[in-house]
Amino acid sequence: MKILYLHQYFQTPQDAGGTRSYYIAKHLISLGHQVKMVYATSDRGAKNKSKKTCYEGIQLIELNYNYSNKFSLLRRALIFLKFSMKSCYLVLKEDYDLIYATSTPLTVGIPALVAKFFRGKKFIFEVRDLWPELPKAMGIINSKILFESLKILEINCYKYSDYCIGLSPGIVDGINKYVSKNKTILIPNYSNVDFFKEKNNFSNKKIKLIYAGAFGYANGLDNILDLAKFILKNLDDPELFEFHFYGTGIKLDHLKLRIEKENIINCKIFLPVSKIKLKKIFNLYDLGIMSLEDIEEFYYGTSPNKFFDYIAAGLPVLCNYPGWVSELIIKHNCGFSLNLKNKNNVLKVFKKMIANKNWLKTQSKNSRRLAENFFSDKVQLKKITKIIESYK
DSSP states (O other): OOOEEEETOOTTTTTSSOOOHHOOOOOHHHTTEEEEEEEEEOOGGGGOOOEEEEEEEEEEEEEEEEOOTTSSHHHHHHHHHHHHHHHHHHHHHSSSSSSEEEEEEEEGHHHHHHHHHOOOOEEEESSSOTTTTHHHHHTSSHHHHHHHHHHHHHHHHHHHHSSSESSSSSHHHHHHHOOGGGGEEOOOOOTTTEEEHHHHHHOSOOOOEEEEEESGGGGGGHHHOOOOOOOOSSSGGGGGGEEEOOOOOTTTTHHHHHHTTTTTEEEEEOOOOOOHHHHHHHGSSEEEEEESSHHHHHHHHHOOOHHHHHHHTTTEEEOOOOOHHHHHHTTTHHHEOOOOOOHHHHHHHHHHHHOOHHHHHHHHHHHHHHHHHHSSSHHHHHHHHHHHHOOO
């Protein structure tokens, strides 16, 4: 089968970012399917140009729009629309049997709908975040007209798709408000347990925490800086803990300025690194940080790929918000779900980490076991295989 895969943020292990679509595409190719990946690149020297290349058997159609997550919301929205319009042209022109469209942004559903209405093509719609509900909850979308317009697009993407994949329980529930449960399935981000090796090195001197991801408004990293400051002021040996951040985003300069001005000496920021480098870096750390702003819609409505990478690498996870990820951590004893406003409990947990290093080692083994038994790529890709094969 010939599959046209629409994913604006497509990344490979050579890049710094989520690689779910890369592994899905590779898996589909291994089954004998052909995959064309339509995605956006940011080569400033080739502004607004497109080209076709190939990467490990994946046929790539690159649309260049010089995108950055540091751009303003309006500038990013314009790029979303440009990508969508160009993709509409491609779905009318290219040779394919099935479309696999993954959001965000929600506008990736527009070319899939065009293919459905004008060429009668079937399409699978994969939902990574509930739009426009999440941006509204964050205060990013304040216009009622814009919200209602996006809501119409969202509902039509669900209604006219042939199958919907939700990446978290809350996302699946959101889809099922508008379509039958028979056409939806939960396939969360997965842990690549062959790519990430089980952690085998724990520091005897310092306990190092890593955050690897976006520095955006949603990520709540100011709360982690506040935590680091609190540790500095309230532990006998505050420099025993180090907080390291790998990534970039619209709040990068703000976070750097805070660390410098407030002298948060136990925090350091590093440039984003590729997944290939990240798997080696993970072994230098003792805990992975999961951080989001305390917004109810995040609790069950996100599927953060960094969490699944952490547990694949055998890192215990510190999570600063409630919801299904925190519930997994508690149930499988593979880290800590902390309300950072509860200072007494925060101190208690950090002091226990100092007193009992074996605690972290046990949680590390539990993290890896959770990844292998429930979220390995092998387990999750079988579900995708079943859906794709049904369209032969």
